[in-house]
Amino acid sequence: MNIKDIIITFIILFTFWVLLSAHFDLFHLGSGIICCTIIAFASHDLIFQDTGNYRLTKTVRFIAYLPWLIYQIVIANIDVAKRALSPSMPIDPQIISFRTKLRSEVARTALANSITLTPGTVTVDIIDDIFYVHAIAKEPADDLLEGTMERKIAHIFMED
Amino acid sequence: MFDSIINIIVVLLLLIGLFFMLAGTIGFVRFPDFYSRMHATGKCDTLGEGLMLFALIIYETGYEGLFKGDLQHALFVSIKIILLILFILLANPTSTHAIAKAAHDVGLQPWKKTDETQWIYDQDSETDKIINGGELK
Numbered sequence: 001m002n003i004k005d006i007i008i009t010f011i012i013l014f015t016f017w018v019l020l021s022a023h024f025d026l027f028h029l030g031s032g033i034i035c036c037t038i039i040a041f042a043s044h045d046l047i048f049q050d051t052g053n054y055r056l057t058k059t060v061r062f063i064a065y066l067p068w069l070i071y072q073i074v075i076a077n078i079d080v081a082k083r084a085l086s087p088s089m090p091i092d093p094q095i096i097s098f099r100t101k102l103r104s105e106v107a108r109t110a111l112a113n114s115i116t117l118t119p120g121t122v123t124v125d126i127i128d129d130i131f132y133v134h135a136i137a138k139e140p141a142d143d144l145l146e147g148t149m150e151r152k153i154a155h156i157f158m159e160d
Numbered sequence: 161m162f163d164s165i166i167n168i169i170v171v172l173l174l175l176i177g178l179f180f181m182l183a184g185t186i187g188f189v190r191f192p193d194f195y196s197r198m199h200a201t202g203k204c205d206t207l208g209e210g211l212m213l214f215a216l217i218i219y220e221t222g223y224e225g226l227f228k229g230d231l232q233h234a235l236f237v238s239i240k241i242i243l244l245i246l247f248i249l250l251a252n253p254t255s256t257h258a259i260a261k262a263a264h265d266v267g268l269q270p271w272k273k274t275d276e277t278q279w280i281y282d283q284d285s286e287t288d289k290i291i292n293g294g295e296l297k
Contacts, residue, residue: 019236019239019240019243020240022233022236073203073206073207073210074207076203076207077180077183077203077204077206077207077208080183080184080187080199080200080203080204081179081180081183081184081187081204083187084183084184084186084187084190084191084200085183085186085187089190089191091191091192091196092272093193093195093196093270093271093272094270094272095195095270112253112257113250113253113254113257114253116202116203116253116256116257117203117206117249117252117253120199122195122198122199122202122256122257122260123253123257123260124195124257124260124261124263124264125260125261125264125265132264134195134196134198134199134260134270136196136199
């Protein structure tokens, strides 16, 4: 049982509680403290499953990664809207596969979700080290295989 | 004056969000197969819903908060909407991936433009072995 994990879990849960309840009287805060303490003791190991090194750096780097991701989401939407609305419908779908260098589950999940959110690619499956990605045309696949995103994710989770 | 500027921004954001939702739906109808339909629904929903919720945040903080003066209430509602946006940002690609994986697991073949594949990336960059010739196992 790790006291530090429990405290961090409690802080996260209680912040969430206060934000959602938005009442600051004794009853709401008190029942919040009781519930959050019980849940923090029971399930603190659900939030933190990695080894716990450099958590703060990872979080900061992940937050710094978000603006780039949002920019990619906007591009992805314009791209899909263009393909859906243009009369000739320029799609040429294909399932591609590539081997990833990422090791941890969290990093792979982040990469898979980022691939799905960015232009023209959807993660279909991950078997061992190999990502299967459905690309809607050739250019998105080329962009993905350049590996910019994988390098960014590796940088966040300190695997580079 | 101030409230009409807020309203114009909110309506514009809602319309842009609506446009992306519409484009996603049109793509859903027009695209030829399951996997390419996932592109339309999985992506356009994220930005469409995100923009609409962002419009609600601006309405809450700008109109209800700054114009009408109930800042504390507006702040909490805005934070809840931001949490919703983060949830959508996380849940949308995950569910898209789950549905696509389910289709892949039952062996659904992706639609191709022609019978011969024009481009295949089937080389493993480390071992130079062919992993998957563009076909499912």
